[in-house]
Amino acid sequence: MANKSWKVLVTGGAGYIGSHTVLELLQADFEVVVIDNLSNAYKDDNNIKPECILRIEKLTNKKIVFIQCDITNLNELRDIFKKHKFHSVIHFAALKAVGESCEKPLEYYKTNVCGTLNLLKVMRDFNVKCNCTNPYGKTKYMVEEILKDLCTSNQEWSVISLRYFNPVGAHSSGQIGEDPNGVPNNLMPYIAQVSVGKREILYIYGNDYDTPDGTGVRDYIHITDLAMGHVKAMIYQKIHNSTGFKVFNLGTGKGYSVLEVIQAFEKASGQKIPYKIVERRAGDISASYADASLANKELGWQATKNIGDMCLDTWKWQQNNPNGYKR
């Protein structure tokens, strides 16, 4: 079947990863329906679609069906599946702030675990058994267990779970990017806000880790590479008629320290990023990497963008949109 007649539901499609994946799906000619509860996306009161969706429509010159819906609402989900015949679902809708998840565990489990269960139940009832997902944080293990059990219980399901660490950057157009609420939890958006003068100084949490320069090392991945990983995974399911539960890591396999990221950002932007070393943060580890060789072998995917690209695109997005999607 041609991509054009392949209809994909993207949950959380107005979020950071979701929006970039929607863009790549449209460019690969898929038909896309987005649902999002807008808990973490900006929408102007005069529009019915959030700003990032409008921008994607402009960039691609295509229309996106957008439905405001929370995945914890089973009946709303059912209505959407009644109206649309989906071939695949790419599932991003989730709460994802690690700090907040410690304060509001019940909300996190409800949205991430029970919301996913709702989605799976409706998919089962409407016989949509192709699912591509990235569960977040502490709920990750649970959701993967549920998906595994589901695939064991019924051989018709095809589920690909994509694991990755630190998505950064923005679309090269500078039109869509990351738009965090409040103080950013992650390094790159924080640097970006310092670079345009929205924040005074960057705090580095510890420089006594067991790494070459003492600061934490992470496997960063460009958001467009990540989005393409989801598109490739879905195409893999579509072409191979694959079944069962599969897990792939997506990453560059290369780690960068906090100081290296700052350096790369300064080079890409020509801006000086002032920083201050402070105490370690609870829960941080020294280093984490992904081995993405299986994704390369099976899905034919690999990261194409390096740390310089990640910084350059972040800088472009932040310059064009110092206040995110709010104009």
Add this chain to the structure above:
Amino acid sequence: MANKSWKVLVTGGAGYIGSHTVLELLQADFEVVVIDNLSNAYKDDNNIKPECILRIEKLTNKKIVFIQCDITNLNELRDIFKKHKFHSVIHFAALKAVGESCEKPLEYYKTNVCGTLNLLKVMRDFNVKCNCTNPYGKTKYMVEEILKDLCTSNQEWSVISLRYFNPVGAHSSGQIGEDPNGVPNNLMPYIAQVSVGKREILYIYGNDYDTPDGTGVRDYIHITDLAMGHVKAMIYQKIHNSTGFKVFNLGTGKGYSVLEVIQAFEKASGQKIPYKIVERRAGDISASYADASLANKELGWQATKNIGDMCLDTWKWQQNNPNGYKR
């Protein structure tokens, strides 16, 4: 506060473990409200309460408030908490058939994980933060993780999770006991049905395990001991004003093989139990025990009934109620 004015909600209170715990709670003078969806309990069309609840009322000469309600229904739960001011919740409502859970994983996760989340949310909203629970099977780990996170997020919660393996037997009155639907999954109810001629022969799944006589060894616990474990745990919370998440094993610390259980049952009942050795069952392990020393030390609890008591009470219940609660 006197037990008399201490109001306890028991979810799944019409089930096997729930009903025995309700009985012990009433005998310790607590006020009890039972909710149950009756998915696994017999109710006569002419009554509004299930048979086991009626029998407990008769045995104790006390009244039980019974509400038919499914814990996956958040609004119904809310209404119940609006109407009743609970001091503690003992949570048994769960699906618990291991075989079925492999066929219907979504239903199991929904009831056991999301149902528990509903309950916790309503408890939080109504400031009832004393919870005693026994999560089942594959959802056990998830529910314990949720409870741990919840206790970490808010120091007012007091949660005791009780772990145990194989509850058997019945109340010594012979009036309440285990009433499985269809073919029993577990050894003791199967033996009991063979003993009264409801089933022809007992199948033993493998006699080549690494145990003294080759058949599987399990830590059986008398249902009344188990019920008392829940009562003691709740009293512990009540008296010590305890907070945080605690786990206790409940067990006898003694294992019995299938052949030993048969022998004990034959001795207690005077009936011959014909059996046949067949192939191992998938998923069975050779032996499992509980070390209940912490429960003894902290809760002042210990098992008081031996394998002979377990068999005798099972036999009494089965003789009096060859068809379970259906008269």
